[in-house]
Amino acid sequence: MKKAIILFSSILILLLFGVQCTFIEKNFGSIAKEDTYLLDLQGIQNRGFIRAAVDNNSTGYYIYRGRRMGYEYELLRDLAKRLNVQLHLVMVSEIDVAFDYLHEGKVDVIAMNLEKNLERSEKASFSLPLGKMSTVLVGNESSGKITSWDQLKTDTIYVREGAVYKTQLCALKDSLQLNYTVITSPDHEETLIDKVIEGKIKWTIADQNIARVNATYYEGLDISWKVQQENDVSWVVRQNSPKLLASLDTWLSDKQKRFIPDVYAKYFLNSKNSYFRTNSPFSSLAGNQISVYDDIIKDGAEQLGWDWRLLASLVYKESRFDTVATSYAGARGLLQLMPVTLERFGVQNPDDPSESLMGGVRYLRYLDKFWMERVPDTSERLKFVLASYNIGHGHVEDAWRLTLKFGENTQTWADVSKFLELKSDPDYYQDPIVKSGFAKGHLAVNYVKDVMSVFESYKALVHP
CATH class of the missing domain: 1.10.530.10 (Lysozyme)
Structure with a gap:
């Protein structure tokens, strides 16, 4: 009888704890945290190439007359040369996915303009700033220029999912007691800008650099109203890659005075060249031709x-x-x-x-x-x-x-x-x-x- 009671008690405990663990995992995720991928600078150099996540936009990486171009591409190419490795680019449209890729080892660096915040700092290590970014409200001039947030009334603003834009807009809405609605979208900023031009949506938010490039070939785009003043933006690496981070920071320090400003001017300050590159049939941005041959x-x-x-x-x-x-x-x-x-x-x-x-x-x-x-x-x-x-x-x-x-x-x-x-x-x-x-x-x-x-x-x- 005693043995039967002990056996029954053991089975009952096992069932209870089994159900409890299953419930916890189902509702709160796995108890054991998955290890982050381990590979620092030496491992990357031994492998012979560095993988970088780049944004799928009209300034980061594209083909023009057969030649690979883009702001992030040119910077990464120079970094890879410094590290004496080949460059492999991974195009990512969602910021959250880029962080997942970093954690899983599918990329070694996220080469996007990322503002540092607490949530992101818990996931990755930020480099020295590459520069500054401000965000702007994007709309049609036909909707009238915005000179005050009150003018938005109960309008809806669509923003890219995973970007800092929603946080910025919600903070403004709460502090100024405004009535607009913010909706996140899986679409990239440039896709949302296209929808503004097409009249499918009224407002979106974009990095000022991206907005400026789009304004060179979209007449009637209003990008004059700033959502937030300039903040530092950086690239990120895994937290367990301190030597890669140190090399990245050294490279940034060396390139900040001349190289990075020159590349920035090439892609963001020369509107005429940007227009031709983004509208040419020999550009992967507008056409699907590599050459006339x-x-x-x-x-x-x-x-x-x-x-x-x-x-x-x-x-x-x-x-x-x-x-x-x-x-x-x-x-x-x-x-x-x-x-x-x-x-x-x-x-x-x-x-x-x-x-x-x-x-x-x-x-x-x-x-x-x-x-x-x-x-x-x-x-x-x-x-x-x-x-x-x-x-x-x-x-x-x-x-x-x-x-x-x-x-x-x-x-x-x-x-x-x-x-x-x-x-x-x-x-x-x-x-x-x-x-x-x-x-x-x-x-x-x-x-x-x-x-x-x-x-x-x-x-x-x-x-x-």
Whole structure:
């Protein structure tokens, strides 16, 4: 009987605590807090690239005439150069999602204009300020210029979710006893500005910089009424990345006097240039063209079985879409073929964009066929083809032989590229199995990284 009572009591306690824990987790979240992703500066440098979250707007990151541009992009590119790593950009439209990505290790830095507050400080570490930001009310001039908050009466103001705008407006509403309504929206500031222009909503709030850029190509946009005066804005990193934060702050200190103000002026103070960049059909902001040669690039890519944006990335890397570009070594045309290669692949007029491009396509098909049996995987073989296009397939084949000799995987670019980089070391380029001798293989490895980096940008910003 005693054993039965003990058993019954144990089961009852287990059930009660089990139900209690389930209830708590269901209503208040998991008791155990998930660990934040761990990776500081050294780990990022060992990995070889830094991931940055950037805002999806008309000034942060976009493509213009094949070239990657944007205020945050140019700053991050310089930071990555300082840290001696590649730059990988992650476009994020929601601020809360950006903080989630930071916590999970999907990004290492959030490169957005963020004001410091208690809630955000609990989630991340703020850098030194990049500058100051003020917020403005955005409306149509047809609604009349606002000179007093009382004029809004019972109007509704739509604001971006996760931004500081709602807090600012609610504080004003309470202190001045106003009657307007604030509604949060998942839409970006620029999308909300579009809705103001279209008459779908009457008011929104935006960073003054974004509002100014939009005012350059939207007539009748009123951005004159400030919601709040200038406050410091910063980037953020994980709280467990103190060395990355220290390097970021050092870089900011070094760049505050000249570089950052110059980039700021380029994107925010030159309204004419902003207008052309944001309205050009060759801008990812307004059109979907990379260059005037997109049609022939698409034809060539179809023959290769490539995404046309990949071939466009190679053309950009080689010639910047300049049909008469000539290198110091005599390479010519959109794909910068050497005279002997031009002749071999039937190009008589390298200045003719269609003829020179198709000559390059035939050469790329030859390289793809050369590597097909040794590297069956298409995505891996692509990198062998690009490296061969840059340095010659003989040097890449040497690296392939060295990879085989030292027992590593000859079908992965990660392994073969290590030996290609070693072709400047006499211990390797003097090996009897090496047929093409010395090479600055690291340049070809970086070339592949550069082309693929441009391709990733084109994929993110230009429709297929």
